[in-house]
Amino acid sequence: MAEELRIVLRNYGKIDPLKIDDYIAQGGYKALEKARTMDPKALIEEVKKSNLRGRGGAGFNCGQKWSFAYQAPGDEKYVVCNADEGEPGTYKDRLIMENDPHTLLEGMAICAYAIGAKKGYIYCRGEYPHVTKILKTAISQAKEKGVLGDFDIEVRMGAGAYVCGEETALIESLEGKRGEPRFKPPYPPSEGLWGKPTIVNNVETLANIPVIVEKGAEWFASIGVPSYPGTKVVTLTGDVNNRTFFEVPTNTTIREVIYKLGGGIPGGKKFKAVQIGGTSGAFIPESNLDTPIAFDNMAAIGATLGSGAVFVLDETRQIVDTVSQITKFFEHESCGKCAPCREGTARSAEIMEKINAGLGSQKDLNLLQKLGRVMSYSCLCGLGQAAMIPALSTIEHFRADYEAKFV
């Protein structure tokens, strides 16, 4: 185990991303051709059978999502690619778009054919201006070659709002409004962009599609952990020797990611904690490192797979200081639409700052835990619901670090 397997990054370093002919020479756009010979229903069934689950963090069955949009009545439907990668420590979608933009376009075009959409949008975060250029070049090449048929794709740029990674907030932003999440239901596959049936899929999810269509659902379903098959692109940050990215089958364990691929902790220091899935993820102690990096396995240890960011902390790191910084992040990124998140993120940042300054007590920890519980079920979207996971998980696993800071 612990070997790389490149599916979404299969063309990384092998092609010139600005040359469509390079992509075609690697068999690119063959899957789209094949998909278009299939009945859309059968195509969706195939994607469903592959058990590909959303790589943006929510882990929903991709084919099932598509089937909702397929069944939704209406002639006007949309495919939206969520390229608003804002989860700190994550840059997997950038890698895919920078190195193989056509795989994304092909995945979108297959989705469009399946659900009956004629128009697609790529919502790319504003922090990636160079990526939007690459995407626009790729789209114009694809149009020139005629490979997309009557499917049109437009690139839109975000403007610095973490919450826009949430699919309904993203849709609001695409509509030119403040990127505030909508009440759900209705979900986007029935009422999304401009009220029309819309599929919002993450870049990594869509990049899997051409390969699944080409090699079949069974092939894909046999890779990694059966409940979350395929690969995951992980990006390693913090105290790890190889601060880089890897694409690995989902049955790879956290320990293998950190110690085999990541080369372990620098300077012979000991491991303290790892936060997986981005800044809203749980901090995981040594005792849980043998967990595979798959959705349900991570959930079983009270953690999340999220975006696949792997943020390692060595024994010298101050957990409380790091979590305090993270609560500031959520205070900053809360959109303010719902009170539990707007107030909760501000109060948690305030309490964490107090504890970090050495002015806290057990009473503050109790308050944080209560606040976290309330936010987990009362906040409108995933941002607020997950915002307290770093604090709650570190209180659970690293309580001594907090107590050492008490008055």
Add this chain to the structure above:
Amino acid sequence: MDYRKILSDHANVPGGLVEAFHAVQAELGYLPKEVVGEAAKVFNIPASEAYGVATFYSMFSVKSRGKNVIRLCESAPCHVAGAAEVVNALERELGVKMGESTPDGLFALEFTQCVGQCQATPVITINGKPYLDVKPAQIPSILSEYRK
């Protein structure tokens, strides 16, 4: 280009307000009050709504700021990699605090969250261009590129 022209060019783009603001800001460096007011007219929405959009996104500024926008990532991976020392170096070199602009109008200093270049932390961006693995000692030479 005149901001009125930029705005009217986007008038028929579905959901084009965010794109229009990007385009105006690329030209003017920020979104002055009259731009937000004109955008409301062009897109046929209340001025409050246009202002709401202009102030929602962290990359848009409704205040005048330095020409070269320096943004420093304060997310956790950059935080543990020593972002605070880079903050000190930037503030010292420019003589202003985070959130301020230099009196000569050359630089604006802002915090940002993750910019997705986490393979080489800490990271700053200047006008969107990322600088990786930034050491405090490199700050003067990085800034000199923009002082020419």
